[in-house]
Amino acid sequence: MVQVIPPRSAAAIELKAGQHLKVIDPEGEQVADLLALNRHDMAEVLSSGRTLDYQETIYLTRGDILWSNRSRQMLAILEDTVGRHDFLLTPCSADTFRIIYGHAHPHRGCQGNLHAALAPYGVAAEGLPACFNVFMNVPVDAQTGRLKVLPPLSKPGDHVLFRAEMDLLVGLTACSAEQSNNYRFKPIHYQVLD
Numbered sequence: 001m002v003q004v005i006p007p008r009s010a011a012a013i014e015l016k017a018g019q020h021l022k023v024i025d026p027e028g029e030q031v032a033d034l035l036a037l038n039r040h041d042m043a044e045v046l047s048s049g050r051t052l053d054y055q056e057t058i059y060l061t062r063g064d065i066l067w068s069n070r071s072r073q074m075l076a077i078l079e080d081t082v083g084r085h086d087f088l089l090t091p092c093s094a095d096t097f098r099i100i101y102g103h104a105h106p107h108r109g110c111q112g113n114l115h116a117a118l119a120p121y122g123v124a125a126e127g128l129p130a131c132f133n134v135f136m137n138v139p140v141d142a143q144t145g146r147l148k149v150l151p152p153l154s155k156p157g158d159h160v161l162f163r164a165e166m167d168l169l170v171g172l173t174a175c176s177a178e179q180s181n182n183y184r185f186k187p188i189h190y191q192v193l194d
C-alpha cells in the first residue's frame with residue numbers, strides 16, 4: 001500500500017532486514033530526507049562520511065550501499081530512476097531557515113520533523129546524523145569544490161528502491177526547504193515491500 005507523507009512533514013518507518021522501501025516522488029522536483037538507525041541499537045546510524053569513503057563517490061545510485069557509523073551495511077540501492085541524490089548536506093532546520101533564508105520565525109524543517117517522528121522511539125534531537133537526501137540535486141564543481149542546490153531532476157513517478165540490510169528504524173520526510181524543491185512544497189509517497 002502506498003503511504004503519503006504530506007508536504008513539510010515526516011514519517012517513521014520500521015523495516016526488517018530484507019524488506020524493501022520504495023521512495024516515490026509523485027509530482028516531481030521534491031526531496032525526501034532519509035535517516036536510518038539500527039532498530040536494536042539507536043547509537044548505530046547512517047554515516048555520510050563512511051558511505052562516501054567506501055563507495056568512492058558523492059553521487060550514490062543503483063548498486064551503491066549506504067553504510068553506518070560502525071561500518072556495517074544499512075541499505076542497498078536496488079533501483080533508481082533519477083540518478084542524482086545528495087549525501088553532503090544536513091537536513092534543513094530552523095537554523096537553516098534563519099541563516100540561509102533570513103526567516104525571523106523559521107519552520108522546524110526536516111530536522112524538527114524527523115525528531116518529532118522518531119521521538120516516540122527514544123531518538124534524541126542531538127543524535128540525528130546527516131540524511132541521505134533522496135532526489136536532492138547538489139552539483140559540485142570538481143575544480144573549486146563549490147556546490148549549488150538546484151531543483152531536483154526527478155519527474156512525476158520517479159522512485160528509488162532500497163533494501164534494508166539490517167532491522168532499521170527509518171525517518172523519511174517531504175523536505176521543507178524552498179531552494180531544494182524549486183519553491184513548491186509537495187508530498188512524498190512510499191511503500192514497504194517484502
Ligand SMILES: [Zn+2]
Nearest residue numbers: 092110175176
Ligand atoms: Zn529538508
